[in-house]
Amino acid sequence: MKAVVCRQLGLHNTALADVDPQPLRSDGVRIRVHAAGVSFANLLVLEGKHQNRWEPPFTPGTEVAGVVVECGDQATLFKAGDRVVAAVRIGGFAEEIVAPESTVFALPDPVSFDAAVQFPTIYATAYGALKWRANLAQGETLLVHGAAGGSGLAAIEIGKILGARVIATAGDATKLEAARRHGADLAINYRAENFRDVVLRETGGRGADVIFDPVGGETFNESLRCIAPDGRIIPVGFAGGTIPQIPANLVLVKNVSVIGIYWGYYMGWGKQLPPPDMKDRVRNAFTEMLGWAAAGKLNPETYATFPLAAFRDALNAISERKVIGRVVLHPSTAS
Incomplete structure (x- = not known):
């Protein structure tokens, strides 16, 4: 599959590449990515300046929306064909990703994939x-x-x-x-x-x-x-x-x-894990937010969309600080 890969820190060291699909973990949900959110935080990660640091090689991206391909044997909330949105620690700029079921959420039909990618961190943080x-x-x-x-x-x-x-x-x-x-x-x-x-x-x-x-x-x-x-x-x-x-x-x-x-703490990305009841609280929050979006009460704005191969253009749009709302990648057009 196609994915954006950072071989050494820096945007200039990052390129579209062919990579092996991630193995399916027992609690995992494999998602065919239709939209991936692009943010200022992605630039910081690529430069090694974000509080969450990754050693190359890695694929950036923390917000994805798409369709479930398959589920691990301990993932019981979804099935193949379901529309979902997911928060991932890393790896979102790719045609497919495996996310833990705890950070995957059902996407109501009225909410587009482009709108959905603003919820895992942007709307969730505001909420x-x-x-x-x-x-x-x-x-x-x-x-x-x-x-x-x-x-x-x-x-x-x-x-x-x-x-x-x-x-x-x-x-x-x-x-x-x-x-x-x-x-x-x-x-x-x-x-x-x-x-x-x-x-x-x-x-x-x-x-x-x-x-x-x-x-x-x-x-x-x-x-x-x-x-x-x-x-x-x-x-x-x-x-x-x-x-x-x-x-x-x-x-x-x-x-x-x-x-x-730091919304990542509630996702389980911090040095300390949140209490066990936080998973239900987070899922209820996403149900409420996405319900508001389906009812037209929340209206995420997409500034521009790019194919995965044009990820540099997407990130440069962010760095120019002219973006209103969010920039989105469409990995399904990577090839």
Whole structure:
């Protein structure tokens, strides 16, 4: 089968290759991959800069959607022909992949494969961050940075479902319009005006109750100055390139909670395993999210699609930081 293989760290050392299919494990589900999500994290993995590091050779990719080919003898939830979406630790940029059944989820017919690949990490992170970790409540104000990226759009939509007023920040008119299209009540061009001032003005000086931040750097620092008392700020990434150092005095005097979220922990990818009941909790979360998508309440946006052979073009689109929503690979067109 065809797969993207990184022989040495670096995108320039990565190429499409013929590889042997993975062996089917007893709890495994073999999936013919119709769509694979492409993300900034994939670039970091290829450069050896992600917190999850892999020694070459390896195939990047953590989000896939497709059709079940076969199941191991201990995998009982699916059968050949089922439409599914799956989270995988590595290996998604390939025509086929074997995923543990615990991270494979049934895909409702109304949800396309291209839309589905945003759920294993992007929508799941927004869901876990806002619903589980921050306990975002009806009527609270949610501030979303990087609002036109996949993570930002997911947070806007999840926030609206949970009943929040959503303020979004982005850097140009096209991205601001995307944020509004996905439900933002107010969109701020951070290049044209100081978002801190706008947030404080729009909330009567109180600030945002919850802040979803995939950017980091100075954006995080300014967020701490427009967060409400008892507010919760969630760093979910550092696309700005700088990991902020948190001033404890501001956390103290404003009763602020800084809340981490690594969705991979719930998938069993961390150094410590989650409690046994987490598998059911995660499956219930996917059932709810994909149900929202089937009902038209969540609308993942696909910026562009590429055949597997054009994976470099897909990753370069990410690196140019012009993508709205998500880029998707179609491995079925690899040959």
